[in-house]
Amino acid sequence: MTSQIKSFEDYQETYARSVADPEGFWAEQAETFTWRKPWRQSLKWNFREPRVKWFVGGRLNITENCLDRHLATRGNQVALLFEPNEKGARARKITYKQLYGLVCQFANALKAQGVKKGDRVCIYMPMTPELAVAVLACARIGAVHSVVFAGFSAISLADRIKDAQAKVVLTSDYNARGAKNIAVKAIVDEALALGCDSVEHVIVHQNTGGAVTMKAGRDIWWHEAVKGRRRTCKPTIVDSEDMLFILYTSGSTGKPKGVVHTHGGYMVYTEYTFRNVFQYQEGDIYWCTADIGWITGHSYIVYGPLLAGATSLMFEGVPTYPDAGRFWDIVQRHKVNIFYTAPTAIRALMAAGDQWVKGRRMSSLRVLGTVGEPINEEAWHWYNERVGKKRCPIVDTWWQTETGGIMITPLAGITPLKPCYATYPMPGIQPCLVDGNGNEIEGNDVEGMLCIKFPWPSILRTTYGDHERCRLTYFSTFKNKYFTGDGARRDANGLYRIIGRVDDVINVSGHRIGTAEVEDAINKAPNVVESAVVGYPHDIKGQGIFAYIISSEPVEDMAAFKSSVLNTVIRVIGPIAKPDKVLVVPGLPKTRSGKIMRRILRKIAEGDTSNLGDTSTLLNPEVVDTIKDGAQRI
Numbered sequence: 001m002t003s004q005i006k007s008f009e010d011y012q013e014t015y016a017r018s019v020a021d022p023e024g025f026w027a028e029q030a031e032t033f034t035w036r037k038p039w040r041q042s043l044k045w046n047f048r049e050p051r052v053k054w055f056v057g058g059r060l061n062i063t064e065n066c067l068d069r070h071l072a073t074r075g076n077q078v079a080l081l082f083e084p085n086e087k088g089a090r091a092r093k094i095t096y097k098q099l100y101g102l103v104c105q106f107a108n109a110l111k112a113q114g115v116k117k118g119d120r121v122c123i124y125m126p127m128t129p130e131l132a133v134a135v136l137a138c139a140r141i142g143a144v145h146s147v148v149f150a151g152f153s154a155i156s157l158a159d160r161i162k163d164a165q166a167k168v169v170l171t172s173d174y175n176a177r178g179a180k181n182i183a184v185k186a187i188v189d190e191a192l193a194l195g196c197d198s199v200e201h202v203i204v205h206q207n208t209g210g211a212v213t214m215k216a217g218r219d220i221w222w223h224e225a226v227k228g229r230r231r232t233c234k235p236t237i238v239d240s241e242d243m244l245f246i247l248y249t250s251g252s253t254g255k256p257k258g259v260v261h262t263h264g265g266y267m268v269y270t271e272y273t274f275r276n277v278f279q280y281q282e283g284d285i286y287w288c289t290a291d292i293g294w295i296t297g298h299s300y301i302v303y304g305p306l307l308a309g310a311t312s313l314m315f316e317g318v319p320t321y322p323d324a325g326r327f328w329d330i331v332q333r334h335k336v337n338i339f340y341t342a343p344t345a346i347r348a349l350m351a352a353g354d355q356w357v358k359g360r361r362m363s364s365l366r367v368l369g370t371v372g373e374p375i376n377e378e379a380w381h382w383y384n385e386r387v388g389k390k391r392c393p394i395v396d397t398w399w400q401t402e403t404g405g406i407m408i409t410p411l412a413g414i415t416p417l418k419p420c421y422a423t424y425p426m427p428g429i430q431p432c433l434v435d436g437n438g439n440e441i442e443g444n445d446v447e448g449m450l451c452i453k454f455p456w457p458s459i460l461r462t463t464y465g466d467h468e469r470c471r472l473t474y475f476s477t478f479k480n481k482y483f484t485g486d487g488a489r490r491d492a493n494g495l496y497r498i499i500g501r502v503d504d505v506i507n508v509s510g511h512r513i514g515t516a517e518v519e520d521a522i523n524k525a526p527n528v529v530e531s532a533v534v535g536y537p538h539d540i541k542g543q544g545i546f547a548y549i550i551s552s553e554p555v556e557d558m559a560a561f562k563s564s565v566l567n568t569v570i571r572v573i574g575p576i577a578k579p580d581k582v583l584v585v586p587g588l589p590k591t592r593s594g595k596i597m598r599r600i601l602r603k604i605a606e607g608d609t610s611n612l613g614d615t616s617t618l619l620n621p622e623v624v625d626t627i628k629d630g631a632q633r634i
């Protein structure tokens with residue numbers, strides 16, 4: 001086990017040491033894991049290419065550290081505690097010993113389907129224990145998992161399968177989510193019909209038991225695939241820098257990028273942050289409400305907690321099914337000690353009213369966490385008072401898919417809190433604020449673009465198949481720094497507050513969505529000539545999506561036009577990207593060089609039209625007033 005910080009003084013000392021000697025600090029943490037061959041050098045790096053290697057020459061398997069290592073000491077402890085979608089359905093408890101058996105058995109099944117070290121396996125599954133088993137089974141044999149959130153459309157899934165050249169796809173028959181029953185396997189079939197030539201097999205987990213069509217020779221049932229397979233499987237020993245997984249995420253331009261993480265560094269960092277941020281204590285019931293389809297689920301439902309030997313609760317459903325008391329019911333019934341969720345869920349449950357929290361016995365709660373987007377003060381206080389009864393520290397954890405683990409955060413019960421502040425960096429993390437000219441902003445009570453100056457073990461290594469894109473996106477804006485894409489402020493006492501994205505990425509309900517992606521999708525709708533998409537403040541979602549659209553035909557039935565646009569976005573990307581507001585406009589404000597002036601569109605969407613700046617230099621200044629009038633009416 002890595003070391004655990006015990007007090008704020010301890011944090012300050014540890015931080016100072018970690019910055020003075022990052023290599024030594026992380027080597028000390030790394031030594032607490034099982035390695036099959038020790039590393040020669042702790043770190044090799046430059047941010048120019050970029051090239052970052054941690055624990056160079058070391059050999060290991062991350063699942064040996066998640067599973068085998070715990071068998072002697074906690075084989076009968078629950079590893080995964082599964083709460084099904086239907087309230088009242090029996091929870092499933094999977095011990096470390098059982099999970100080991102399931103992972104090994106499925107790893108053997110994957111091998112039998114021809115999956116080898118380095119092969120990419122796409123996982124498109126709902127939140128069932130088999131999803132976690134699938135992830136770990138890939139890692140067990142050195143295959144690279146690429147989990148795609150099961151809410152994405154067939155087109156998005158196909159794009160990701162093709163980009164990763166996945167050999168096998170793992171899926172389920174249906175996804176039981178709230179009152180919905182989504183035909184997941186049918187979406188996979190649709191995706192594969194879009195020319196995913198690399199795919200040889202599809203393994204289908206029978207979840208709800210609903211009807212599906214199986215393609216002979218290609219598709220195989222999960223239960224058939226594991227039949228007769230042994231429940232032990234020697235881990236494939238890989239290099240510290242071998243690829244563990246790809247996870248696609250949106251940026252300001254182009255298609256989603258495949259962020260790549262590797263075995264060694266990711267393992268050390270996720271376990272260390274899990275234990276320290278949440279101050280995990282032996283025996284705690286820990287619940288992160290994210291979906292494994294996102295980085296939060298990878299790092300803090302699967303890897304971090306299992307590496308630490310914790311009991312990780314997995315919930316199949318949604319916060320409001322069958323009612324807005326579902327989360328609190330689960331907390332009460334399973335005596336959850338650590339609860340980690342997103343501000344959007346807190347806001348939605350807050351809006352549903354206090355009656356859902358009142359009268360619940362939630363005294364088991366000790367630590368609360370948030371992630372994914374800035375939390376507003378009102379939600380922070382409601383979470384603190386109504387859920388935590390003012391006795392549970394809230395850790396507001398800032399991080400990204402690219403960072404692999406939590407970067408700036410309070411340590412529960414240790415760091416003095418300030419509402420809406422992510423407060424201080426984790427040991428080993430060296431943040432800085434930079435101005436528009438790339439100069440570092442020193443001192444306190446300042447605001448700027450958030451960068452990181454030195455590598456940490458779980459920094460992304462590349463974007464799959466396109467290293468230059470990784471360099472351009474993260475390492476070229478500011479010399480020798482990793483650029484996060486976020487703006488932040490450092491208050492008078494040096495505490496960090498994350499303000500939000502400074503690029504063309506919108507954060508809707510904690511989901512990262514690129515405006516360019518949504519525009520591309522909208523442009524595929526009938527009669528759409530051109531579109532521009534911006535974010536605007538939304539009470540529940542944090543940000544909503546506002547779409548300005550030029551139509552080739554006069555729009556007579558606005559409701560029909562809007563639904564055709566929405567359906568197109570759902571078909572191309574998925575429901576998470578559908579615009580909240582659609583405005584048909586005669587033109588988009590453009591500079592003389594033809595660039596859309598998003599700044600103006602953003603202001604109009606925010607309802608702040610008092611100061612739009614100088615519009616006289618636009619190519620078409622006359623459209624601004626029309627757009628303003630239109631926006632006021634919707």
Ligand code: WTA
Nearest residue numbers: 371372373374396397398399400401498501
């Ligand atoms: C935002 C999620 C404010 C931020 C782990 C970041 C946050 C993006 C916070 C990454 C927070 C995440 N406060 N903003 N505590 N946590 N963000 O890759 O804009 O899905 O860049 O990773 O979410 O989103 P991603």
